[in-house]
Amino acid sequence: MSKRTAEEGAAGVPLKSGGRPDAMDIDDKPDMGEFEDEFEDEFESEDEIIEAGVDGRPDAEREAEEAAAMDVDNGPATFIVGRTKLDPGQTLAPDPTTYRMLHNLSTPWPCLSFDIVRDGLGDNRSVYPATMYTVSGTQAEGSKAGDNALLVMKFSGLSKMDGEGDESSDDEDDEDEDADPILESRSIPIGSTxxxxxxxQARPQDASRPPVTLTATMTESSNVLIHDITPHLASFDNPGSVVRPQQNKPVSTIRAHKAEGYAVDWSSLHPAGKLLTGDNDGVIYLTTRSDGGGFVTDTRPFLGHTSSVEEMQWSxxxxSVFASASSDGTIRVWDVRSKSRAPALSMQVSKTDVNVMSWSRQxxxxxxxxxxxxxxxxxxxRQWKPSGTAAAGKPTxxxxxxxxxxQITSIEWxxxxxxxxxxxAGDNTVTLWDLAVELDDEESKDTAGVQDVPPQLLFVHYQNQAKELxxxxxxxGALVATGExxxxxxxxxV
Structure with a gap:
């Protein structure tokens, strides 16, 4: 990925981050002139006899035109983002009538990964302009690798599309509706991609104390860095608040891995904090945070994958249960209470690398x-059975x-x-799917001209170099995706 264009500012200075894209269009429309009837003088005399079909034209001419029309109808009339190739000079832009909200925001360097931070603004909110908080890590160009940092970010001024009603209140003041979104950031130097x-968000045993927001970062250096970003988040909304340099230092560094990795997940069922990390050697470690804030990594790894661990998620x-996906084509299910540190279930689910997975929370x-x-x-x-049992076998x-x-680069329920x-996916798209959709016979007829497009496909969003969502x-219904x-x-x- 190459460096992207951005309006850079000093640390903590808001970055104005563009507006909405233009309406979806394919810029190859020809100019349309006036229609001329080439047959307007065909019948100058009532005595003139012409051999013609039902539309007044010779049969041969009419049949040739109909044949040409059929050729067009049988061609690739439907443009499919990520599948249909653009002609030279053609560009794509989103159709604003298909979105409730759409904004693009740029950072100084591309980000391979990010996460959304829960905030105190309320659940199930639909007020615009919207605000959200995220954390990400950069991928600076080779010679600038030392500039890599964690970015704690606040997105604000995320307005709805023109014509979209505010679901929360008819009296909402929309005077800022068309304003550009604002990206504010706090940078934590880490020197590695x-x-x-x-x-x-770790919840203290003492309910009167506020939660602590932690991040775990898998880096190219093979170290896993844990940061407390609570003061960075607070600085966005507390005027005069300053993040001190010592608050940029990791509260813990996990050095157990001998290779870099891509798999990391916090357990939502352990209030203090329980962290899994997996690397390119197929090794998985468990790190536990005590109520006092210290971190301890169990030196006994979970072993079983024969290639890199690409993704892990707690149940x-x-x-005590988690799952891991690997480039060995398997998904394995583990129980941390197991003394053997071996997987309880192991299923071959692909002939290629399994890059990502998502566990349904519903x-x-x-x-x-x-x-x-x-x-x-x-x-x-429920259909997966332990190896060696009579019911074990390749799952469907x-x-x-x-x-x-x-390649699929991110997936989430x-x-x-x-x-x-x-x-x-790597075809520069983010797609939304509804698994509840079933195609009946009548709908099959309506979609017969659109080849290889499943009825469960709800929406296709163009995202150049889509990496994570x-x-x-x-x-x-709000989605955030990173790419260019x-x-x-x-x-x-949705």
């Missing part, structure tokens, strides 16, 4: 996976889709709707 970052319902026996061949699938974990996904032709899944847990820029959007379909 961030491969993956995850945020967590949303069982505090229906916790469902797991979605995305692979290097562009296929993503949904699995029912309850749904699978080969729509994308490039909707936080409150277990039928909606968002997928990012997340649903906002407190703004229903950060894209913040909500469609009318």
């Amino acid at each position: 961030t491969n993956r970052i995850r945020a967590f 949303p319902s069982e505090a 229906t916790t026996h469902l797991l979605a996976s995305g692979a290097d061949d562009g296929e993503w699938a949904v699995w029912d974990l 996904p309850i749904a699978s889709f080969g729509y994308h032709k490039e 909707h936080p409150t709707d277990d039928s909606i899944v968002a997928v990012a 997340h649903w906002h847990p407190q703004i229903p 820029v950060f894209s913040v959007f909500r469609t009318i379909s």
Whole structure:
């Protein structure tokens, strides 16, 4: 990824981050002239006899035109983002009528990974302009690697599209509706590219004390850095607040890994903090945070994968269980209480690398996976049996889709709707899917001209170099995706 253009400012200075893209268009429309009837003088005399078909034209001419029209109808009339190739000089822009909200925001360097930080502004909110907080890590160019940093960011002024009503109040003042969004950031130097970052809010035993917001960063250096970004977040909304240099230092550094990695996840069921990290050697470590704030990494690794661990997630319902996805094509399920440190379940789910996965928080026996061949699938974990049992064998996904032709780079279930899944892929798209859709016979006829487009596909959003996406847990339907820029959007379909 190359350096992107951005309006740079000093640390903590708001960056004005563009407006909305223009309306979706393909810039190859020819100029249209006046229609001329080439047959207007055909009947100059009532005595003139012409051999013609039912429309007054010779049969041969009419049949030739109909044949040409059929050739056009049978051609690739539907433009499919990520599949149909643009002609030289053509460009794409989004159709604003299909979005409730759409903004692009730029950072000084590209970000491979980010996470959304829960805030105190309320749940299920729909007031515009919207505000959200995120944390990400940069990927600076080779000679500038020392400039890499964590970016604690505040996105504000995220207005709705023209004509979109405010669901929360008819009296909402929309005078700022068309203003550009604002990106404010606090930079934490780390000197290494961030491969993956995850945020967590640790809840103290003393309920009167505020939560502490932590980040875990997997870096190219093989070290895992844990930062307390609580003061950085507070500085956005407390005038005069300053982040001291010592607050930029990690509160803990995990040095157990011998190789860099991409897999990291905090458990949502452990209030103090429980962290999994996995590396390119296939090794997984567990780090636990005490109530006093210290971190201890268990020196006994979880071993079983024969290649790199690409993704890990804790079970949303069982505090001791987690799953891991690997470039060895397997997904394995583990129990941290196991003395053997071996997986309880191991399933071959792809012939290629399994890059990403997502555990449904609404229906916790469902797991979605995305692979290097562009296929993503949904699995029912109740059908998986331990190796060596009579029922063990290759599992069958309850749904699978080969729509994308490039690697799947991110996948995530909707936080409150277990039928909606968002997928990012290397074909520069973010797609939204509704697994509840079933195609009946009548609908099959209507979609017969659109080849290889499943009826479950709800929406396609163009995102150049799409890397990672997340649903906002407190703004229903809002998605954030990182790539060449950060894209913040909500469609009318979700």
